[in-house]
Amino acid sequence: MNDLSFDNVENAFAYKTDKDLKLSHFLFNTMGYPLFVPVATRATPLLMKFGLPMVNKLVQRTIFKQFVGGETLAATAPLAALLDKYNVKVILDYGIEGKEGNENYEKATEEFINVIRYAASQPNIPFISVKVSAIASNELMQTMNDAPRLRSGIHDHEEEEAAWDEVADRMYRICEEAAKYKIGVVVDAEESWFQDPIDRLTIEMMEEFNKEEAIVYNTLQLYRHDRLDFLKLSHKIAEQRGFILGVKLVRGAYMEKERARASQRGYPSPIQPDKESTDRDYDAALKYCIDNLKNIAFVVASHNEKSNLLATELMEAKGVEHNHPHIHFSQLYGMSDNISFNLAKADYSVSKYLPFGPIKEVIPYLMRRAQENSSVSGQTGRELSLIKKEMERRKATAQ
Numbered sequence: 001m002n003d004l005s006f007d008n009v010e011n012a013f014a015y016k017t018d019k020d021l022k023l024s025h026f027l028f029n030t031m032g033y034p035l036f037v038p039v040a041t042r043a044t045p046l047l048m049k050f051g052l053p054m055v056n057k058l059v060q061r062t063i064f065k066q067f068v069g070g071e072t073l074a075a076t077a078p079l080a081a082l083l084d085k086y087n088v089k090v091i092l093d094y095g096i097e098g099k100e101g102n103e104n105y106e107k108a109t110e111e112f113i114n115v116i117r118y119a120a121s122q123p124n125i126p127f128i129s130v131k132v133s134a135i136a137s138n139e140l141m142q143t144m145n146d147a148p149r150l151r152s153g154i155h156d157h158e159e160e161e162a163a164w165d166e167v168a169d170r171m172y173r174i175c176e177e178a179a180k181y182k183i184g185v186v187v188d189a190e191e192s193w194f195q196d197p198i199d200r201l202t203i204e205m206m207e208e209f210n211k212e213e214a215i216v217y218n219t220l221q222l223y224r225h226d227r228l229d230f231l232k233l234s235h236k237i238a239e240q241r242g243f244i245l246g247v248k249l250v251r252g253a254y255m256e257k258e259r260a261r262a263s264q265r266g267y268p269s270p271i272q273p274d275k276e277s278t279d280r281d282y283d284a285a286l287k288y289c290i291d292n293l294k295n296i297a298f299v300v301a302s303h304n305e306k307s308n309l310l311a312t313e314l315m316e317a318k319g320v321e322h323n324h325p326h327i328h329f330s331q332l333y334g335m336s337d338n339i340s341f342n343l344a345k346a347d348y349s350v351s352k353y354l355p356f357g358p359i360k361e362v363i364p365y366l367m368r369r370a371q372e373n374s375s376v377s378g379q380t381g382r383e384l385s386l387i388k389k390e391m392e393r394r395k396a397t398a399q
């Protein structure tokens with residue numbers, strides 16, 4: 001047991017003004033109303049499409065402000081500087097999703113490279129995140145997923161092979177720039193029906209760039225029942241080929257979508273049967289990584305207090321220093337500040353995962369955050385109670 005606690009709300013919200021806190025209170029309260037999020041997540045993208053300026057403004061001043069760093073890279077600077085004052089780092093996430101076409105993939109590649117150069121010029125941005133779906137078409141990724149041997153020439157799909165080589169080239173350029181500046185590239189995990197080519201591409205990049213230190217990280221979603229085995233398999237590959245395995249451990253963001261697709265199409269769901277199984281595998285993955293720190297570098301990417309605490313306890317039991325270069329903690333910006341800021345205070349290496357991008361393009365991300373925060377029994381209840389506690393504490397100390 002160690003004496004770390006995630007209940008210190010003074011540390012958690014020290015960077016927020018009273019006005020910021022009030023906005024967060026309003027938002028989490030609203031997201032807790034049973035019908036609000038289902039209706040809002042359907043209506044908002046439609047209303048935004050019609051370009052209604054009032055809706056745009058409303059989104060910008062509320063949910064966008066809570067969960068996003070700004071519309072441009074430059075706009076994230078004041079926030080990153082503020083977080084730095086509290087020893088909190090940043091994982092920059094260029095939040096575009098679902099823009100198809102080669103021109104857009106090239107633009108996104110250039111933007112990722114731009115973000116890397118920017119991160120290198122800042123004191124507290126050690127990682128950027130990348131979504132392969134921003135540089136490859138969904139259709140191509142699905143084809144590669146369903147015919148994993150395409151690249152070995154067994155199947156006759158020359159066109160797809162050439163297109164996939166272009167994707168690999170984009171990824172190579174991103175990772176090469178990151179290696180030059182020693183900025184970590186954390187590759188997000190996406191839907192299971194195109195995750196396989198993402199995994200293979202990421203492992204190829206690790207083999208190229210993770211020989212001396214971890215530059216490239218894959219993401220493992222432990223809500224999938226096959227991912228603990230996949231962690232061990234990835235580690236075996238890393239040992240055989242002599243590179244450091246970089247992994248970000250998450251539970252996973254697409255559970256409903258995954259289950260619905262599997263049941264519609266009649267294949268076994270890739271998702272664990274229940275929450276307990278996800279939690280068990282998540283914690284087992286943590287332990288596996290800490291037991292193999294010599295050649296695994298990992299990110300504990302979770303809002304689950306028990307898992308975060310467990311990671312710190314396992315580190316303590318093994319005598320691992322708090323800011324070990326192979327262990328990093330991260331929570332999404334706008335959530336679980338009680339975890340991030342209390343870890344930072346105790347000198348763990350911790351960051352906020354900070355998306356940025358034009359408001360229209362981060363809408364899918366915002367809708368996922370709204371859904372994640374809509375159950376009173378889950379995260380919202382916890383966030384609300386912490387915010388209320390801090391508001392009351394401030395009121396009492398002001399008297």
Ligand SMILES: Cc1cc2nc3c(=O)[nH]c(=O)nc-3n(C[C@H](O)[C@H](O)[C@H](O)COP(=O)(O)OP(=O)(O)OC[C@H]3O[C@@H](n4cnc5c(N)ncnc54)[C@H](O)[C@@H]3O)c2cc1C
Binds near residue numbers: 304
């Ligand atoms: C820094 C960071 C980066 C992230 N990157 C990614 C990413 O690349 N890809 C991605 O998919 N997600 C990503 N996420 C999102 C993350 O997956 C969700 O925030 C996360 O699932 C919420 O889980 P938690 O660990 O915070 O803990 P909890 O709140 O304890 O767990 C909730 C999660 O448990 C799982 N779960 C809930 N009910 C059940 C059930 N009945 N059966 C099985 N499992 C269940 C679901 O995954 C659910 O989201 C990221 C999160 C963070 C903090």
